[in-house]
Amino acid sequence: MTELSRVSSGNIPDINKRTLDWYFDKIVQYLVFLSGISAIILIIGIFAFVTMEGFGFLLEDFSLKEFLLSPWWEPTDDDEPTYGILALIAGTASVTGLAMLIAIPFSLGSAVYIAEFATGKKREYLKILVELLAAIPSVVWGFIGLSIMNPLIIEFFDVPVGLNILNAGIILGLMAAPIMTSISEDALKAVPDKYREAAEAMGATRWQVIYKTILPAAKNGLLGAVLLGVGRGFGETMAVLMATGHAINIPGSVFDSVRALTATIAAELGETAVGSPHYQALFTIGIFLFLITFIINLTADLIVRGIRKS
Amino acid sequence: MKIKQLITVSVMTAAVIASQTVSARTIIQNKGSDTLVNVAQAWAETYPTINPDVVVAVSGGGSGTGIAAMINGTVDIANASRSMKPKEIKQAKDSGQNPVEHVVGYDALAVYIHNDNPAKSLSFHQLARVFGRGGDATKWSDLGLKIPGCGSDQIVVVSRQNNSGTYAYFKKAVLGSAAKDGVIKKGSFRQGTLDMHGSKDVVDLVEKTPCAIGYSGLAYATEHVKLACISKADNGTCINPSVATASDRSYPIARPLFMYTDGEPKGDIKKYMDWIKSDAGQCIVKKKGYAPFRDVSCK
Secondary structure, X not given: OHHHHHHHOOOOOOOOOOOHHHHHHHHHHHHHHHHHHHHHHXXXXXXXXXXXXXXXXXXXXXXXXXXXXXXXXXXOOOOOOEEXXXXXXXXXXXXXXXXXXHHHHHHHHHHHHHHHHOOHHHHHHHHHHHHHHHOOOHHXXXXXXXXXXXXXXXXXXXXXXXXXXXXXXXXXXXXXXXXHHHHHHHHHHOOOHHHHHHHHHOOOOHHHHHHHHHHHHOHHHHHHHHHHHHHHHHHOOHHHHHHOEOEOOOOOOOOOOEOOHHHHHHHHHHHOOOOOHHHHHHHHHHHHHHHHHHHHHXXXXXXXXXXXXX | OHHHHHHHHHHXXXXXXXXOOOOOOEEEEEEEOHHHHHHHHHHHHHHHHHOOOEEEEEEOOOHHHHHHHHHOOOXXXXXXXXXXXXXXXXXXXXXXXXXXXXXXXXXXXEEEEEOOOOOOEEEHHHHHHHHEEOOOOOEHHXXXXXXXXXXXXXXXXXXXXXXXXXXXXXXXXXXHHHHHHOOOOEEEEOOOOEEEOXXXXXXXXXXXXXXXXXXXXXXXXXXOEEEOEEEOOXXXXXXXXXXXXXXXXXXXOEEEEEEEEEOOOOHHHHHHHHHHHOHHHHHHHHHXXXXXXXXXXXX
């Protein structure tokens, strides 16, 4: 009590006086500001770097038609190197597509269960477990694909090789599911309780409450979750490199081996001479990937933000 | 597997450096071909017993990596299982390097098939029909073979990533010559090959996959896979890949293994290169399953 009264009785520090504390305060302020904008600086820096490295290719050897429409990726051919990424786009898209087919029901189901049914401790444990699943490194997933899924797929489906779209799609689906679950669950939780109460008051069963009221109300958030999952799928590298079979191929079935855009960069960049057309072409794939994931994530973010505001 | 080797080498190198910090030591940076990496490691491990003042740091990654590092000037010796292309030599000269080629051994490039595969011999033309662009063999029955355990009959073609020296050599030697004979239109690979990222990965995959066929260095052979007997002409006698047939060049896909230095080697690098080409160095080549570039008698 005495302590308090002494402070308040006239020892109020002058906040404009430049003591050590004042400088410390300023320094911390700038540091926080710097960390705040660091993400923006980094993303601009990365984009500038990737573009600069790929620039020579874009100016000299680049043909948009060949790049996007040719299925032949033969950058090391002596006579006529071709830089077509159509087959790689098909590979990435097919794997991501299958992954979403697997991840959407899984993550939506668990999000509905965690948000609407589970209570108390069970709910907390489930949330922690889902987040743990998201923390498994992708190379571990790739290893599972290579050494566990491969023989299983060969045995079950009697196909010659188990490194294919199915393998990578399952692996990628499991990898994307946790983050999709978390975001979907947030979206479901964001639906006001009065919706549930009103629906129940009208005699709706639990299933009807979820199906007719909550899911439509949370649809933007759920769409955002799916798009983030798609972004994850497009950007994933290590697991798809190991599980797809790494074959340049326009797939005809889920048992075909394919190759992803990201995996191509990972496998080839280390062995190319810096500055060669091949090197620059790989960076051009990087620009392409960057643009696609940027657009997907931006859309997802805008959709999620949209529901928060309304 | 490659990563494991790399870690082992780096740890060993680190240990060597750490234990010998007393006197100043020369470190020779040596990088490149996966085919050569086992031999290069063995050389690097043995050399300190001859000359303890020199430490050789070896890493793999493929011929492309080694040549790229030579062009960028980040290695002293680059290992390659193919020769540098004129374009690459020009790039190196532009960045101030003057690569000099040394042949340090020969390697038989073996065609690996599953142990259950009944194929007795394969000709260049058959290989081109399987591996080449526009080749008509996509099923084993197209080659008149039936593989137990390969119900789908489909050929799983295992290849390497496009900047591997093994890839380049196979493309040139087998597909290129078949394209000249008109068996396939263009001397390049078909679409849909599984491009593995290491010599050993090819052998591992073929071992587990009855329908598969792949190519890789002879030194990666194990008893769990079969090596095809290769003939150049369709009805010619086939030659089995071995150190002996690679040495006398009777095996049709034997290729020289190169090391590149920046300019004619000098000082410690020259001593190291001379030792590699000596009997002691060449016997290590033989011990590791490759062919020495000249006749040596080893204990």
